[in-house]
Amino acid sequence: MALNRRQFTGLMAAGLAAPASIIRPAYAQPKPGDELVVGIWGGAQEKIVKKHIEPKLVEKYGCKVSYVLGGTGERRARAYAERGRPSFDVLYLNIYESRQAVADGVTQPASPAVPNYEYLYPLARKGGYGVAFNPCTIVYDKTAASAPITSWKDMWNPEWKGRIAWPNGLGAEGISALMMTAKAWGYGIDEFDKVVEKVKELKPFAGIQGSQAQLFDMLDQNVADLSVEFASFTRMYAESRNPNCAIAEPIEGQAVTMNVACITEGTRNQKLAEEWVNLHLSPETMLAYANEIYYSPTVNNVEIPPELQGKVITAGNVDSLVDFDWDYINAHRSEWQAKYDREIAG
Template identity: 75%
Template sequence: MNITRRNFTRLIAGAGVGLAAPAHFVKRAVAEPKKGDELVVGVWGGAQEKIVKEYVEKPLVEKYGCKVSYVLGGTGERRARAYAERGRPSFDVLYLNIYESRQAVKDGVTQEPTPNVERFEALYPSARRGGYGVAFNPCTIVYDKRKASKPITSWKDMWNPEWKGRIAWPDGLGAEGISALMMTARAWGGTEKDFDLVVEKVKELKPFAAIQSSQAQLFEMFDQDICDLSVEFGSFTRTYAESRNPNIEIASPEEGQALAMNVACITEGTRNQKLAEEWVNLHLSEPCMLAYSRELYYSPTVNDLTIPEDLKPKLVLGEEAVSKLVDFDWDLINASRPKWQARYDREIAG
């Protein structure tokens, strides 16, 4: 979905002159939480809802005597609602993906992250943009290792003839689709600006076995031998491989895996600033981070956890590994979405 971009500049008054200031210098009037205050959180349901209720809501309510209510489901509906309520939000904390979160800050819907959240200093640098990163969930090539003549070690390996007609290309310009397109650019010497190159290289892979629009659909395709390779979130694929299909391999290409991330965002105009900051701080705590890693294979966005030995091979851990996750120019991507989507529909999916 394309969102109109709008510059959002914060001003502080000084000697009668309005001066533009970085977000972290702006002093917000923050009321202390009181018993009965209600925090509204927009988050995904299922396992993520269960985890935040146990490790974030419970200690927050115990400390402040507040209430927490939820708006659950996918980001589309709650993001649209947050934009409609810009400046007068019903949400206090809004969970978005990486590109939505950065755009929301630019559009004045959510706040830049600040050290007012105590755990801010433990965040990796890439998790300090667009809000507070709470989970790394990289996208990469996933494939049936029985069908590979050798392990996949590069994004270029998708162009090996053995995969012809066996690739399920990700649908559209969501996280998986953008990851596949932008890593194609990286692998073949381009950048986000080289979309012509990307389209021509992806067209070389056709015909596709299918266009996959969800993890569930892809995993059914693997089960039914419809396809042998795709681009997907590593965490979900690991759960699938361990529970249903041990033949599926998660590649670590030499060009890197694509950075994808869940982000906790505090809304502009929240009436519960302190509670929202405390909520985010608890989400970044070790118990919550480890629950995400254990139950979902989401990699932690903070650098000071004690990770159990059995989890270490299954996560992205440490400064060096995190720095290899490939971030993109989301400003350019978001501005290009209508044009790129039209070409995708016509030349890749068509």
């Protein structure tokens, strides 16, 4: 039946006034044999999701789960190359990559379509679904310190001259060190030249550390006594290898870094992907991460057991984590990297 202009206009108006739940695209229900593709880090994180998430998803839907393992750089490049026609359904990224991916239409913003979204801290609703807080802070050999470190400014105390292993590049540790330098000394994010000059006052460095393993070797071998690193990995190192390694809680705060589960734009398994993320945000999975690798929960409905108190970020401390303007940082990353290579690492 053909529609005249008045009928067509009426139908359009009705559509525009319809509730979002009516006009939202309908997604097919999962069926046995469907395959969910998850891009995630290997090692402990792979083991945890295979133990605590995959079995529940497979039992409920009869689906399959396959994994693409490796670093975020490889996953991010592949996801961008496949934008709109992704082979990934769920993609794990770090805090700054995840926010850029949403802005670029590669991944979806967080949504209440995932039931456990309601328990996420506001900070963990940016760039997808934050699944783990892993703050960056000053770590140091307490036997080499005249007093405990209580401020980011303490790195400029003369006793640390020549004993600092500065983080390599503009990864999470490097950006945390630079931006917390800006915060401590009162520089704006648009005053990067001043930040660089302030960091140069710390030179000569004992070295430039490019990984946790490299840093921990430097501490073991007495090559360096101080750096900026993830609190979780450092706590595991201190408990297993070096009880003299201390994790600072500066008055300016610890820099927030976060692992984020991102659902790709164009996924053919939207419901499965949402269910996967929902299971990751469950108290059971959150506690598994906290117990096994000291990753802090991003939801507010997890009861932290006494043995983890003081070892992970709890509700009362989330607001003390320092976030950055990642849009600005990402927009200036190339020029900042060139200046870092020339004046800090050089």
